[in-house]
Amino acid sequence: MESDSNFTSVLPGSRYAGVYVPSQVDYVVEAVANSGPWTILFTLLAILVAYDQVMYIVRKGSIICCDRLDSRYVTQDIQFPGFVKPCVVDVAHKLLGADNWVFLDGRPHVDFRKGLNGLFTRKALESYLPGQEEVYQAYFKKFVQITKENGGQPVPFMPEFRELMCAVSCRTFVGHYISDEAVKKIADDYYLITAALELVNFPIIIPYTKTWYGKKAADMVLKEFSICAAKSKVRMAAGGDVTCIMDAWIKSMLESKRWREAQEQGLPVEGMEKPSPLLRWFNDYEISQTVFTFLFASQDATSSAATWLFQIMAQRPDVLDRVREENLRVREGNIHTEIDMDQLESLKYTRAVVRELLRYRPPVLMVPYVAKKAFPITDTYTVPKGAMIIPSTYLSLRDPEVYEDPDVFNPDRYYSGDAELKGAKNYLVFGTGPHYCIGQTYAQLNLALFVGKASILLDWKHYPTPKSEEIKVFATIFPQVG
Ligand code: HEM
Numbered sequence: 060m061e062s063d064s065n066f067t068s069v070l071p072g073s074r075y076a077g078v079y080v081p082s083q084v085d086y087v088v089e090a091v092a093n094s095g096p097w098t099i100l101f102t103l104l105a106i107l108v109a110y111d112q113v114m115y116i117v118r119k120g121s122i123i124c125c126d127r128l129d130s131r132y133v134t135q136d137i138q139f140p141g142f143v144k145p146c147v148v149d150v151a152h153k154l155l156g157a158d159n160w161v162f163l164d165g166r167p168h169v170d171f172r173k174g175l176n177g178l179f180t181r182k183a184l185e186s187y188l189p190g191q192e193e194v195y196q197a198y199f200k201k202f203v204q205i206t207k208e209n210g211g212q213p214v215p216f217m218p219e220f221r222e223l224m225c226a227v228s229c230r231t232f233v234g235h236y237i238s239d240e241a242v243k244k245i246a247d248d249y250y251l252i253t254a255a256l257e258l259v260n261f262p263i264i265i266p267y268t269k270t271w272y273g274k275k276a277a278d279m280v281l282k283e284f285s286i287c288a289a290k291s292k293v294r295m296a297a298g299g300d301v302t303c304i305m306d307a308w309i310k311s312m313l314e315s316k317r318w319r320e321a322q323e324q325g326l327p328v329e330g331m332e333k334p335s336p337l338l339r340w341f342n343d344y345e346i347s348q349t350v351f352t353f354l355f356a357s358q359d360a361t362s363s364a365a366t367w368l369f370q371i372m373a374q375r376p377d378v379l380d381r382v383r384e385e386n387l388r389v390r391e392g393n394i395h396t397e398i399d400m401d402q403l404e405s406l407k408y409t410r411a412v413v414r415e416l417l418r419y420r421p422p423v424l425m426v427p428y429v430a431k432k433a434f435p436i437t438d439t440y441t442v443p444k445g446a447m448i449i450p451s452t453y454l455s456l457r458d459p460e461v462y463e464d465p466d467v468f469n470p471d472r473y474y475s476g477d478a479e480l481k482g483a484k485n486y487l488v489f490g491t492g493p494h495y496c497i498g499q500t501y502a503q504l505n506l507a508l509f510v511g512k513a514s515i516l517l518d519w520k521h522y523p524t525p526k527s528e529e530i531k532v533f534a535t536i537f538p539q540v541g
Contacts, residue, residue, distance in 0.1 A: 104265075143428035145494050146447055150255055150270050154277040154355075161352050161494070164431075168493060173336050175349070175497060177311055178304045184501055185400040186301050190230040191508060192397045198223045199516045213522040215540055220365040221358075222246040227505065228357050232350050234303030236287035245283065248276040249358055253534045280354065284347035292343075305350055312338045357498055361506065363422035363535035364413075368510050370538055371416065371468055373521035378470060379514060382409050386511040394515045398508075406507055409514075411473035413506045417488045418478075419468045421452045422535035426490045452487040461485050 094102070144164045152162065160171040177183060198219075205214055225246035229237050255273020264270045287305060295301075295309045315338040321328050341349075372379045385408045390396035404410075427449045434442040442448060457465035461482045462472065472478035489496035496502070513519075521527070526539035 142432060142434040143430055143448060143492065146427040146429040148256055150264075150273070153264060153270070154252060154255060154274055155352060156348050159348055159352060161356075170336075172493075172497065174311075174338050175308070178307045179497060179501055181400060183301070183304075183307050184504060186307070187231045187303060187501075188400065188403070188508070189397065190234060190302060191227050191505060192512070194223070194227045194230050195509060195512050196516075198226065199513060202517065213520075216369065217362075217366050217537060217540070220369065221249070221362040224362045224365055225249055225354075225358055227509075228354050228361070230303065231501075231505075232304045232353050233284060233287040234291070234306060236290040236303075236305070237283060241283050245280055245354075248279065250533075251276040252280075252355070253359055256534060277351070280351055281344070281347050284350050285343040288343040288346040288350075304353065305346065308341075308346065308349075312340055316340055353498060356496070357502065359534040360422040361502060363420070363537055364416060364502075364506055365509060366537055367420040368413070368416055368506065369513070369519060370521050370527070371419075372412075372510065372514070373519055375468065378412060378468075382412055382511060383514040385409055386515050390515070403504055403508055403511075406511055408470065408474050409507045409511045410503065411470040412510065413503050414473040414479075415468060415470040416506075417503070418456045418462070418482075418486070420536060421456055421488050423488070423490075424453050424532065424536060425449045425451055426487065428492075450487060455485045455487050456482075458482075458485055 145161075147162075152159075155161065160168070163171055202216075202219060205219065222243070226242050229242045229245060251269070251272040253273075255270045255277075257269070264274055284305075288309070291303075291305045291309050295306055295313055299306070301307045301310055311334060314334045318328065318331060318334055318337065320326075321331065372382070385406055387394070389398060389402045389405060427447055430442045430444055430446045430448060432444050434444075434446075434448075436442050436448075456462070459465050462478060462485075489499040489502075524540060529539040531537045531539045
């Protein structure tokens with residue numbers, strides 16, 4: 060920009076002309092006036108980044124990463140809900156919605172969660188089983204086809220496991236209200252959401268950055284799930300049976316609505332059972348937002364577990380043989396039999412394999428919390444208010460005082476051993492305290508169904524690469540490839 064000899068500052072011509080302006084401010088104003096739009100834009104961005112960093116340092120206080128011993132203290136003490144609350148990356152609020160229930164704390168969180176507990180009861184989980192069987196059946200056929208098309212050559216299967224887990228989640232959460240095409244799109248785009256949530260990411264959503272792509276993908280899922288909610292409301296109001304989590308939740312809302320209306324109109328409620336808890340009516344977006352938290356919480360974790368399960372089973376034919384034998388037995392030798400909840404629960408060894416897999420390769424390595432108030436972690440150390448506390452699941456799950464040969468994958472420790480009892484305080488796989496994983500029973504039973512069914516329908520081999528045993532962290536943990 061050419062300099063104008065008459066120009067000294069933008070202020071002289073303004074209503075502040077008579078005001079004394081320090082020379083430093085005058086210098087800044089002049090610099091701004093002489094800058095092009097790009098310079099201004101980049102300067103603004105630099106200021107925002109600097110602001111974000113300063114605020115991060117101001118807010119973060121101490122960060123306490125707990126080693127094996129501390130983790131035990133944290134495991135026990137963190138159960139007092141008054142002390143801590145979960146700590147998530149800032150962009151999570153933007154993707155899930157700042158008003159999302161998972162960000163609630165204290166009483167409002169407890170109350171909201173109570174309304175969701177019914178979706179994960181044994182009876183409810185049983186009603187989702189046929190949908191899961193159907194997805195596994197279809198995808199295992201697809202797996203065989205993929206291998207055939209590759210002439211039996213090794214194929215990287217991690218993306219297939221991610222798609223399968225996304226499909227089984229969508230079927231469980233929103234049933235057949237979603238099309239196969241939409242499920243495929245969600246599975247394909249989901250990694251954009253995971254990438255947007257990496258710890259180091261740009262603090263504000265700028266077009267064509269990871270957070271921008273992540274937000275677009277999240278909005279797409281929210282839109283799809285909102286449409287499902289509208290469809291489920293119609294079907295449930297017409298007396299349809301529950302086939303997915305969304306149906307179960309909407310059915311409870313309808314029952315609560317009927318109860319309220321009967322009371323308001325003074326109608327007899329003798330024949331009616333009072334719903335507990337009484338739910339309010341949620342709009343389609345709110346339902347979608349809540350169901351999205353289930354996908355959000357499960358997609359990476361279950362994909363990680365599924366990938367390791369297949370890799371480790373291939374490396375341990377002794378374990379796979381026992382899983383296969385148990386699964387054939389419960390289906391009385393018929394590999395196509397669909398099992399019910401009693402049968403699934405009776406797969407004691409298969410479930411021990413899942414339990415041990417999650418100990419050996421815990422998908423979530425750390426569960427960060429922030430101290431709401433000063434928090435005594437040992438007799439000699441009190442965590443200050445505002446500090447971040449990061450109990451390491453990995454170390455507490457490899458505590459040699461609790462788990463003999465902790466680096467060995469040994470399902471027998473959960474089948475016939477005492478790991479469940481001895482490691483009750485160590486098993487941080489699903490977190491602890493009021494925000495512990497609401498889907499933990501479902502997740503483990505579903506993984507047992509997955510590996511059990513795979514064991515009788517498929518045979519697979521692992522072709523190790525030099526990096527197969529190295530761990531890649533992408534939100535959760537995966538084997539490195541290449
Ligand atoms: C192997 C699979 C899974 C693992 C390892 C896992 C692990 C976790 C962990 C570590 C937490 C944080 C707990 C805390 O803050 O203390 C969590 C929370 C949560 N999980 Fe899971 N999860 C899995 C599967 C699922 C599934 C399948 C669902 C849904 C159906 C689910 C839904 C949730 C929700 C909604 C929360 C937040 C709960 C709240 O804030 O009250 N998770 N999970």
